[in-house]
Amino acid sequence: xxxxxxxxxxGVLALIFGLILGFAAVRFxxxxxxxxxxxxxxxxxxQCGQCGYPGCxxxxxxxxxxxxxxxxxxxxxxxxxxxxxxxGVEAKPLDSAHGEEDVKKVAVIREDECxxxxxxxxxxxxxxxxxxxxxxxxxxxxxxxxxxxCVEPCPVxxxxxxxxxxxxxxxxxxxxxxxxxxxxxxx
Amino acid sequence: MSVATKAIEAGHIWTFxxxxxxxxxxxxxxxxxxxxxxxxxxxxxxxxxxxxxxGELLVQVGDYVKAGQVLTQVGANNGLPVHAPTSGTIAAIxxxxxxxxxxxxxxxxxxxxxxxxxHVALEPLTDYTQLxxxxxxxxxxxxxxxxxxxxxxxxxxxxxxxxxxxxxxINGVECEPYISADDRLMREHAQTIIDxxxxxxxxxxxEKALIxxxxxxxxxxxxxxxLLDKHPQLALRVVPVKxxxxxxxxxxxxxxxxxxxxxxxxxxxxxxxxxxxTAFAVAQAVLQGKPLIERVVTVTGENVEKPGNYxxxxxxxxxxxxxxxxxxxxPEQRVIMGGPMMGFTxxxxxxxxxxxxxxxxxxxxxxxxxxxxxxACIRCGACADVCPAQLLPQxxxxxxxxxxxxxLEQQNLFDCIECGACAYVCPxxxxxxxYYRKAxxxxxxxxxxxxxxxxxxxxxxxxxxxxxREKxxxxxRHRKAAEARKKAQAEAVAQGGDNPQDAxxxxxxxxxxxxxAQAAAAQQKNKEGxxx
Ligand code: SF4
Ligand code: SF4
Ligand code: SF4
Ligand code: SF4
Numbered sequence: 001x002x003x004x005x006x007x008x009x010x011g012v013l014a015l016i017f018g019l020i021l022g023f024a025a026v027r028f029x030x031x032x033x034x035x036x037x038x039x040x041x042x043x044x045x046x047q048c049g050q051c052g053y054p055g056c057x058x059x060x061x062x063x064x065x066x067x068x069x070x071x072x073x074x075x076x077x078x079x080x081x082x083x084x085x086x087x088g089v090e091a092k093p094l095d096s097a098h099g100e101e102d103v104k105k106v107a108v109i110r111e112d113e114c115x116x117x118x119x120x121x122x123x124x125x126x127x128x129x130x131x132x133x134x135x136x137x138x139x140x141x142x143x144x145x146x147x148x149x150c151v152e153p154c155p156v157x158x159x160x161x162x163x164x165x166x167x168x169x170x171x172x173x174x175x176x177x178x179x180x181x182x183x184x185x186x187x
Numbered sequence: 188m189s190v191a192t193k194a195i196e197a198g199h200i201w202t203f204x205x206x207x208x209x210x211x212x213x214x215x216x217x218x219x220x221x222x223x224x225x226x227x228x229x230x231x232x233x234x235x236x237x238x239x240x241x242g243e244l245l246v247q248v249g250d251y252v253k254a255g256q257v258l259t260q261v262g263a264n265n266g267l268p269v270h271a272p273t274s275g276t277i278a279a280i281x282x283x284x285x286x287x288x289x290x291x292x293x294x295x296x297x298x299x300x301x302x303x304x305x306h307v308a309l310e311p312l313t314d315y316t317q318l319x320x321x322x323x324x325x326x327x328x329x330x331x332x333x334x335x336x337x338x339x340x341x342x343x344x345x346x347x348x349x350x351x352x353x354x355x356x357i358n359g360v361e362c363e364p365y366i367s368a369d370d371r372l373m374r375e376h377a378q379t380i381i382d383x384x385x386x387x388x389x390x391x392x393x394e395k396a397l398i399x400x401x402x403x404x405x406x407x408x409x410x411x412x413x414l415l416d417k418h419p420q421l422a423l424r425v426v427p428v429k430x431x432x433x434x435x436x437x438x439x440x441x442x443x444x445x446x447x448x449x450x451x452x453x454x455x456x457x458x459x460x461x462x463x464x465t466a467f468a469v470a471q472a473v474l475q476g477k478p479l480i481e482r483v484v485t486v487t488g489e490n491v492e493k494p495g496n497y498x499x500x501x502x503x504x505x506x507x508x509x510x511x512x513x514x515x516x517x518p519e520q521r522v523i524m525g526g527p528m529m530g531f532t533x534x535x536x537x538x539x540x541x542x543x544x545x546x547x548x549x550x551x552x553x554x555x556x557x558x559x560x561x562x563a564c565i566r567c568g569a570c571a572d573v574c575p576a577q578l579l580p581q582x583x584x585x586x587x588x589x590x591x592x593x594x595l596e597q598q599n600l601f602d603c604i605e606c607g608a609c610a611y612v613c614p615x616x617x618x619x620x621x622y623y624r625k626a627x628x629x630x631x632x633x634x635x636x637x638x639x640x641x642x643x644x645x646x647x648x649x650x651x652x653x654x655x656r657e658k659x660x661x662x663x664r665h666r667k668a669a670e671a672r673k674k675a676q677a678e679a680v681a682q683g684g685d686n687p688q689d690a691x692x693x694x695x696x697x698x699x700x701x702x703x704a705q706a707a708a709a710q711q712k713n714k715e716g717x718x719x
Contacts, residue, residue: 044636045643055647078590078633126646145643170635171289172628 036064042082046074047125048147050099055125063087073099074146105146105161107139113158120150120159191444195354198424201444203437205575206429207608209364209528211403212554216487217367221375221496224511226304230272230502231539232258232296233285237333238340239265241294250277255307255478258296261328265341268331270478271298272500274305286524286541290534298502310476315386323390323473330472331479331542336462337529339543342469345459352393353457356442357384357466359400359407360426360433363526366546368483369463371496373400373407377414380463383470384421387461397442398463399424401432430528431606435460437575449602464545484540486512488549490520499540505547506536514549519557523548527555528607562615570609570619576602580609580619587626592633595626603627 039060046056051071053059063069069083070092077094084091094101107128109120116134121127128144131137139159151159164170235241242259243266246252252271259268275298283295315323328343336358357380361369373380384396398415400408402425411423426432426441436447438460445456453460461469464482471477484499492513499508505522523530524538526546540547548555570580578599586594603623610619 040644043640045640045647047643047647056644125650126643127650128646143642143646145639166289166291168285168287168289168291168293170632171287171291172625172632 036060038086039063039083042075042079042086043072044075044079044145046145046147048074048145048149050074052098068092068095070095071098073101076101104164105148106141106144106164107146107148107150108141108160108162109137109139110158110160111136111138113156115156117155119153119155123150123153125149192353195443198422199444200424200426201441203432203440203575204577205573205608206431206437207573207611208428209430209611211428212365212487213367213370213403215489216365216485216494216496217370219495221371221483221498224497224499224503224508226273226300226302226500227503227507228300229278229504230275230298230300230500231283231504231537232269232272232298232502233283233539233541234259234269234294234296235285236269236339236501236541236543237265237267238338239267239344242266242268244280244296246277246280246296248277248280251275252277252298253305253307255309255480257329257331257478265344267333267341268329268478269296269501270331270480272480272502273298273300274303275300284535284538286533286538286544288531295539312474312476315473316389320390320392323386326473326476327390327469330468330477332465332468332472333479333542334462335464335468335482335542335545337525337543337545342461342465345461346387346390348454349392350454351457352391352454352459353395354443355384355388355391355393355396356438356453356458356460357387357396357398357463358433358435358438358460359398359404359463360438361404362401362428362430362433363528363546364430365487365548366485366526367487368485368496368545370404370407372467372483373404373463374410376467377407377410379470380466381411381414381418381421382474383466383468385418386469386473387466388420391459393459394420396421397424398422399426399438399442401426401428403428430608431575431604434575434604434606436604449599479542482540482542482544484508484544485546486549487546489551489554490515490517490549499544501541502539504536505533505538505540508540508547509536509549516549517551519552520549521555521557523550528611529605558618559616561617564613564615564617567614569612569614573608573612575606575608576604578603580613583626584617584619584622587622590626590629592626592630595630600626600630 036057040057043056043060049055050073051059053062059067059072063083069087069089070080072079073094080094081091109129114131114136116131116136118131118133118137120137121129121131125147126143126145128140129137129150130140146161146164148161151161234244240262242262244258245260246258251274252258253274254271256271257268258271260266261268277296278299279297280294282292283297284290285293285295312318318326324343324347327346328341332342333339334342334345359369359373361367384398388394388396398411398421400411400423408423408425415421415423424442426438431437432441435453439445439447439453439456439458443458445458447453448455468479472479479501481498481500483496485496486508487494491509492515494512497508497512505524509522522533522536524533524544524547525531527548527550530546530548564581564584566581568581571578574580576599583595583598583600583603586598600623605620605624607620610617613619
């Protein structure tokens with residue numbers, strides 16, 4: 001008898017908790033997978049596709065599903081390390097099949113050669129190019145992520161990728177340079 | 188009044204952890220009065236000489252300017268103006284090497300002096316208390332005054348924060364070896380500094396100012412003691428000799444026993460600090476309307492014949508300044524802007540004197556040995572003993588070398604004031620501060636990249652959304668157009684007109700018939716050909 005009572009009690013409890021959990025799952029549903037968001041937040045958002053996916057978020061999803069973490073050249077080693085930390089796996093060097101880590105670059109349109117075809121605008125994933133049909137185009141330098149995607153479509157090859165200039169405010173104390181440089185005497 | 192405040196009022200001097208006693212060597216430069224410097228032929232004025240954005244240019248190449256004329260406009264983001272140091276013509280505006288450890292170029296205005304040194308007319312004030320706070324702040328901002336003690340933070344900006352203040356602290360400690368610019372200024376212009384302090388008190392809405400001087404400056408202390416009787420709002424505090432007692436946080440700890448919170452500001456604990464040179468410049472700007480076009484610079488070291496303090500116009504090239512002081516360079520001479528602890532070596536002598544330049548040091552290689560090769564850390568702990576911020580310099584160094592930025596932040600790297608005490612005592616000659624500066628720059632860069640990536644993501648997503656929306660709109664348009672066409676047809680048929688569908692059928696039938704006819708004709712021809 002007691003066994004039956006116990007069974008009934010636990011059965012009812014299980015049902016109640018099941019209902020509560022079921023309700024909570026529906027009511028408090030998380031829209032997207034938080035791990036994908038966390039990975040996406042680490043990726044450089046260059047949207048260049050060098051990883052073999054059509055943008056950073058698809059690659060983030062792929063990583064969440066077990067893809068390698070070393071396929072993003074713009075992010076470089078620091079991104080790989082951060083991903084390794086997050087995913088709890090060993091950091092490894094960048095997979096050179098996807099490209100090499102390079103200095104940061106920014107696109108510059110040689111404006112007198114631009115024919116105003118708008119092809120680069122269509123290619124730019126972050127709308128960093130300003131222009132209109134048959135008008136000169138220009139790159140909004142601080143919005144450009146340096147993804148390189150606008151270079152190829154340009155029919156007159158007037159887009160150059162130039163390294164981001166070093167200014168005193170983004171200068172990285174160069175240890176080689178600092179230990180007290182010697183000034184040649186001028187007189 | 189609380190016990191702590193009573194102790195502050197009574198002139199109690201607290202202490203701060205760590206600190207060092209390097210040779211002071213101030214006697215090289217503090218023996219003679221501040222001397223004026225003969226005018227140079229060319230002046231190089233970087234448009235950005237303070238921490239904040241540069242102002243916008245107001246002059247063009249070829250313009251004639253007078254001393255004190257404003258060259259760049261007060262701008263957004265703490266933009267401060269710069270002024271012409273003497274009269275002459277603008278010879279160039281373009282990239283030039285600036286006074287920065289990187290030796291990189293920034294926009295520099297070059298003025299070719301005409302030698303007449305004509306000044307713009309000044310607008311003196313008789314009673315500053317008649318002006319509103321905002322007007323006084325404007326006067327200070329328009330004079331281009333930035334903290335002359337080192338960091339170059341715009342003074343008006345610092346005063347504009349309206350928060351309850353207990354004390355204004357005037358920093359005349361000048362604890363860095365060799366430098367005596369503030370010392371001489373205090374000896375010779377104590378009254379002007381006091382006037383400036385009273386103006387600062389008035390603007391900040393503060394009751395009391397503490398003027399702090401290190402015990403190794405008896406003449407400066409005497410100069411203030413003689414005057415302070417008439418100024419009850421001001422009190423003198425003599426602090427013991429120890430480096431870096433002039434550091435903002437350290438001096439606050441010495442005078443009030445309070446600690447500025449990590450990553451916080453003095454104003455968070457009811458204090459604000461200004462350098463004596465700044466107080467002097469404020470008095471000049473408010474009372475006489477003089478913009479900041481010159482400052483006291485200590486020229487010192489064994490390799491100048493006439494060490495001392497000079498009134499130097501901003502923009503004066505260091506090469507010219509040194510030439511006037513009898514520069515005898517030795518092979519591989521180093522020229523340091525700032526002191527031996529916190530200064531940096533200049534990459535080029537065309538660098539100009541700017542608002543934050545307090546000292547030009549030209550040491551001989553005996554007095555200041557060039558950097559030695561770095562050896563391995565022996566974990567002696569000497570660095571941790573002297574750190575005034577109570578950090579673990581040795582730990583920070585390992586973390587910086589390993590690029591462990593999270594670890595560095597946990598160890599409060601950003602509390603490091605870059606005083607160099609740790610590197611000074613390190614027996615292994617490890618340039619510890621350089622590692623910290625580099626790590627700080629990298630951490631700031633990572634933060635900047637991260638913010639940029641965030642913006643890029645937003646823009647990317649906005650673009651995706653836009654493309655999707657445009658596609659939907661296009662499809663919708665096509666669908667509507669097709670529907671409209673169908674409807675029009677149906678209506679036409681209903682009204683007994685030709686069904687366009689029939690027309691199409693008819694056209695197809697015609698085409699078929701034509702093809703058949705052609706085929707038949709061709710066959711006919713072939714046949715004829717065969718027959719022939
Ligand atoms: S390679 Fe990196 S930056 Fe480029 S799309 Fe892939 S994740 Fe984004
Ligand atoms: S401008 Fe060119 S390189 Fe820059 S983000 Fe756009 S497509 Fe990429
Ligand atoms: S430089 Fe930084 S770590 Fe070294 S003693 Fe000074 S505050 Fe401490
Ligand atoms: S003083 Fe130099 S050698 Fe000694 S523990 Fe610090 S870093 Fe290491």
